[in-house]
Amino acid sequence: MKILVTGGAGFIGANFVHTTVEDMPDADIVVLDKLTYAGNPASLAGLERVTLIEGDIADPDTVDPLVKDADLVVHFAAESHNDNSLNDPSPFITTNIIGTFVLLEAVRKYGVRFHHISTDEVYGDLELDDPAKFTPTTPYHPSSPYSASKAGSDHLVRAWVRSFGVAATLSNCSNNYGPYQHxxxxxxxxxxxxxxxxxxxxxxxxxxxxDWIHVRDHNTAVWDIINKGEIGNTYLIGADGxxxxxxxxxxxxxxxxxxxxxxxxxxxxxxHDLRYAIDNTSLLELGWEPExxxxxxxxxxxxxxxxxxxxxxxxxxxxxxxxxxxxxx
Missing domain, CATH: 3.90.25.10 (UDP-galactose 4-epimerase, domain 1)
Known part of the structure; x- marks a missing residue:
């Protein structure tokens, strides 16, 4: 299998690459990363069968040949720091919305399987005393330029599934922690x-x-969604934390x-959002459980x-x- 991982030198993406190298010894992985402040080549140092390409997902000339040569695209690349989005929203619009559009057009063109990584922040927040949790049908109510741009990217993926038959799944995760985080x-x-x-x-x-989840558990969940999830569905990744x-x-x-x-x-x-909480029922139904x-x-x-x-x-x-x-x- 040839896998293109966008944002694979960032925190969650780099951990995904490590997990994939360990669990899939025959896979060849290409990482496309803009190497902004959050992307660190040292996070991939020493890994075999991994090629790092510095480039921008918003550039069709960079994206097109990489997607053409891939069997699967796993899309982690995003501007993701809330504080930074308050200071300057523009990179969040370019990367999270335009970049996702460019990738979707490429996977549409070549018929490549696509998985889109998103965040629970698209749902806004819950009251501290509210017993509810986010579900895949919770209405979107983003609070920051970051979460609004990720909400926009989610809507694009769903539209490309419905309008053009793109083979995509989505996941919205709770707060990750673990190795290689900036x-x-x-x-x-x-x-x-x-x-x-x-x-x-x-x-x-x-x-x-x-709602905290170890990054290793997040990434095993991503692989379960890729392998077992229903095309077009959204799965919420959380560990009741x-x-x-x-x-x-x-x-x-x-x-x-x-x-x-x-x-x-x-x-x-x-x-500052008050509370996030994930209902991970649809993920558990795939047989996943956290370590x-x-x-x-x-x-x-x-x-x-x-x-x-x-x-x-x-x-x-x-x-x-x-x-x-x-x-x-």
């Missing part, structure tokens, strides 16, 4: 700060709830042996990875902290 993100920033002896930062009161940000910071502090309240409050970001059912076990695995791979994240650390210092965070 250290500007919540968990790796907290972990690497503690490795450096710096107190973690927490937005506002830390009551915002996320609802925790608020305060609880996550406290669990990380405990993992390091520190007092659970030894952190610093910083100003909350604008439009890390216990968040503490997944967190310990993640902390160990960042301790053991300082050479991967250390070059980014100073610039990340300088950026946050300018905003008082």
């Amino acid at each position: 250290i500007e993100k919540f968990i790796p920033r907290t972990v690497t700060n503690l490795i450096d002896g710096v107190k973690p930062r927490l937005y506002g009161a830390g009551l915002n709830v996320r 609802e925790l608020n940000n305060l609880q996550v910071v406290q669990l990380i502090l405990e993992e390091f042996g520190y007092d659970a309240n030894d952190f610093v409050h910083v100003n909350d970001r604008p439009g 890390f059912k216990d968040f503490k076990a997944g967190l310990a695995d993640t902390v160990a990875w960042y301790r053991d791979n300082e050479e991967w994240w250390r070059p980014q650390k100073e610039a990340v902290e300088a950026k946050y210092a300018k905003t008082g965070q």
Whole structure:
């Protein structure tokens, strides 16, 4: 099998490539990545049968020959940082909407199977005391330029399935954590700060709830959807891991042996969604189940990875902290 993975040098995509190399020894993988701040070639270092091509999914001349030569396209590539989308929405529109359109036209042209990775943020947020969870039929109600652009890309995929018969499935995932995540993100920033002896930062009161899933579990779910999912369907990927940000910071502090309240409050970001929660029933019906059912076990695995791979994240650390210092965070 020849697999084209867009955004495969980013966090979730790189982990998907690692999983695929381990589980499919005969697969040849081409990674197409723009190598922006979130794409890191070091995340793919040493992998056999993997070719990394630096390029833009919004460029048809780059995309067309790669899709023509593929049996499967797995589309991770996205601008995905909420804070960055508030500062400058334009790259999110170009990559997430135009880039997805370019890919869809190519898979339509060559009849290639397509899987689209999206986010639960397209559904907006839930009240903290609301017993409901997101389902594949939950109305879209995005809160930020990032989530709005991902909502737009989801609609494009569904339209191309219905209008043109493109063989595509979709998945909307909850918050991933694990190896190779850029250290500007919540968990790796907290972990690497503690490795450096710096107190973690927490937005506002830390009551915002996320449904956490280890990235390895996310990617085994993606393969189950590709292999067993129904064309045109959307599957929500989550592992029943609802925790608020305060609880996550406290669990990380405990993992390091520190007092659970030894952190610093910083100003909350604008439009910060309250709660995400995933109903993963349709995914479980495919026979999938997570390896890390216990968040503490997944967190310990993640902390160990960042301790053991300082050479991967250390070059980014100073610039990340300088950026946050300018905003008082």
